[in-house]
């Protein structure tokens with residue numbers, strides 16, 4: 610991914626928001642007007658398939674959204690999963706948060722360092738082999754200490770995702 614702006618050292622919300630706006634403009638000079646357009650554009654940028662899926666995980670315990678990397682043969686593709694048991698508005702916001710991680714240049718955590726429960730639950734929900742889930746990042750896990758790298762990562766994805774979601778939801782209203 611191109612355009613690696615330096616992150617501001619002082620992480621006030623205003624600094625972070627300004628950084629996220631610049632980052633978004635660099636990665637996506639033309640904002641997409643739908644989730645599918647966003648998905649296709651990010652596929653081109655990342656040079657790999659991105660699967661966006663919304664399911665009802667039933668009683669499985671999953672956060673409202675996840676970004677995982679799934680191995681299929683020699684290839685790895687991105688999987689954005691969103692809990693479908695909410696409003697279309699909330700689903701768009703959650704999906705944009707996960708794409709926000711990609712836009713900010715984050716990478717999901719390798720599964721060996723992640724708590725295994727979400728991986729097992731996601732794999733069960735989507736009928737995947739858990740061994741094929743290579744990396745995962747979940748939305749709204751444990752609250753992390755303000756200023757910590759995990760906190761910063763979530764904050765960046767949240768702010769970037771919100772900017773994206775505002776545009777996509779606004780496009781719906783205009784249509």
Ligand SMILES: [Zn+2]
Pocket residue numbers: 706707710746747748749762763766
């Ligand atoms: Zn997140």
